[in-house]
Amino acid sequence: MSDPQQDLNRDLKQLIIDALGLEDIGVDDIDDQQPLFGDGLGLDSVDALELGLAIQKRYGIKIDADAKDTRNHFSSVAALAAFVTARNAA
Amino acid sequence: MPTLSGRCYESFLGKAVLQGGIKSTVITFDISQWRAWAPGLVTPADWQAWAQGSRHSCSEAASPDVSFLPAMQRRRLSNLARMAFAVGWPLAEGYEALPLVFASRHGETPRTFAILSDLADQQPLSPTQFSLSVHNAIIGLWSILRGETSEMTAIAAAGDGLEQGLLEAAALLAEGAPAVLLILCEELxxxxxxxxxxxxxxxxxxxxxxxxxxxxxxxxxxxxxxxLPPALPHALSWLQATLRGVNCFTHTWKRRSWTWQRQP
Structure with a gap:
């Protein structure tokens, strides 16, 4: 039986890989809690914009790039999943 | 063409000659090394055979190997950028500071076409595509990935980008650069x-x-x-002449004619 939370995490990882053209990386290489930016996965500010666009397209969520808490929502796959779940429930 | 100041003409390009009654200039330089890449044409032997007229198969790998870069750095490189890096990287070996002249007539057409298609479909634009579609994006990536802060120029100079790029390179040599890397590339x-x-x-x-x-x-x-338009782009024509050992040839683009001479 599949866990919807795990499915969402997995979807988000695949979205990150596809949208950002990560070569030689699979969904299993990204940890749910791993920081996406800086020292973690190593994404940068252009990636943040690209990922925001991909999430907007995939989940129909509008993301305010200037909002204070946007940075937190993008900190890890787990944080992104929580954000997507909360916004879809709203 | 930026940065080609009158001073450079005076100090280095100075040898004025009369050609057809019009005052012209001569530049001289060495080409110490070259590298070339095209689908199916990878090694010097491939290019030698091509220059002698043998047909090559374009169906081979449409993108050169840039595995000398880590995957996280490769991911933003378009096919055009991969070609530029594949020929430029080995030439820059051993140089701590190497000015770069990048010349491409058409540039990142696949990226710009993708952006235009999104615009036509009223889709939001990809920030990555947008930021990497400009003509100097490749030299920007080169600078970041190599930690290179020397002067770099990106030009789009119609059909004689090879010669315009060399004029630019000669000006940089005249300013004291020990070597200049010139990269010419075109994407289909x-x-x-x-x-x-x-x-x-x-x-x-x-x-x-x-x-x-x-x-x-x-x-x-x-x-x-x-x-008439040339049979081959100037960069490929130069390579063919060089590999055939031709010491004197002319490249004409519309109203401009460039005479090449090699010391035998």
Missing amino acids: PPAVYDAWVDDVPFAYALGLLVTPGQQWQLSPGPAATQS
């Missing part, structure tokens, strides 16, 4: 441009390590008559 544009773009027989890149010297002499002048 999306098929939608077929009716307008007829000077890219196949995707190709040529890298030249240009150093001070007298090996080559290049002089611009007016073309005698309105000439």
Whole structure:
């Protein structure tokens, strides 16, 4: 039986890989809690914009790039999943 | 063309000659090393066979190997950027600071076409595509990935980008650079441009390590008559002539004619 939370995490990882053209990386290489930016996965500010666009397209969520808490929502796959779940429930 | 100041003309390009009654200049330089890449044309032996007229298969890998870069750095490199890096990287080996002249007539046409298609479909634009579609994006990536802060220039100079790029390189040599890297590359544009773009027989890149010297002499002048478009892009024509051992040849682009001479 599949866990919807795990499915969402997995979807988000695949979205990150596809949208950002990560070569030689699979969904299993990204940890749910791993920081996406800086020292973690190593994404940068252009990636943040690209990922925001991909999430907007995939989940129909509008993301305010200037909002204070946007940075937190993008900190890890787990944080992104929580954000997507909360916004879809709203 | 930026940065080609009058001072450079005076100090280095100075040898004025009369050609058809019009005052012209001669530049001299060495081409210490070259590298070239096209689908199916990878090794010097491949290019030698091509220069002697043998047919090559364009069906081989459409993108060169840039595995010398980590995956996280490769991911933003388009095919055009990969070609530029594949020919330029080995030439830059051992140079701590190496100015770069990048010349491409058509640039990142696949990226710009993708952006235009999104615009036409009223889709939001990809920030990555947008930021990497500009003509100097590749030299920006080169600078970041190599930690290179020397002067770099990106030019789009119609059909004689090779010669315009060498003029730029000669000016940098005149300012004291011990060597200049010149990269010429063209990507096969999306098929939608077929009716307008007829000077890219196949995707190709040529890298030249240009150093001070007298090996080559290049002089611009007016073309005698309105000439036909060249059979090969100048970069490929230069390579073919060089590999065939031709010491004197002319490249004509519309009203401009460039005379190449190599010291035998």
